[in-house]
Amino acid sequence: xxxxxxxxxxxxxxxxxxxxxxCYDPNEEAKLRLVIGSLGNNVFTERVRTLxxxxxxxxxxxxxxxxxGARWGEAIQRSCQQWPGRL
Numbered sequence: 001x002x003x004x005x006x007x008x009x010x011x012x013x014x015x016x017x018x019x020x021x022x023c024y025d026p027n028e029e030a031k032l033r034l035v036i037g038s039l040g041n042n043v044f045t046e047r048v049r050t051l052x053x054x055x056x057x058x059x060x061x062x063x064x065x066x067x068x069g070a071r072w073g074e075a076i077q078r079s080c081q082q083w084p085g086r087l
Contacts (some may be wrong), residue, residue, distance in 0.1 A: 009058055010052055010055040010056050010059065011052070012052070012053060013048055013049065013052025013053075013055070014049055014052040014053050014056060014071050015052075016045055016047050016048040016052065017048070018036070018041050019042060059079070
């Protein structure tokens, strides 16, 4: 599946919660959690959120330049509330 910069999935990354993230295969999830744990769960979570913020900022700059920062921040906050358990 191709996810574009303007998709809601990118906004969801700004609210990423590791405890809500799962793999289809529990064995793969266990392997990933070991690797993530070696880095630190909080560090990993912040990096995913930072990635999401960077992608959203890029989309804002290139696709939605007419929306001011305050309204864009409100839109991201609503997104986090809309999908609290998705990521």
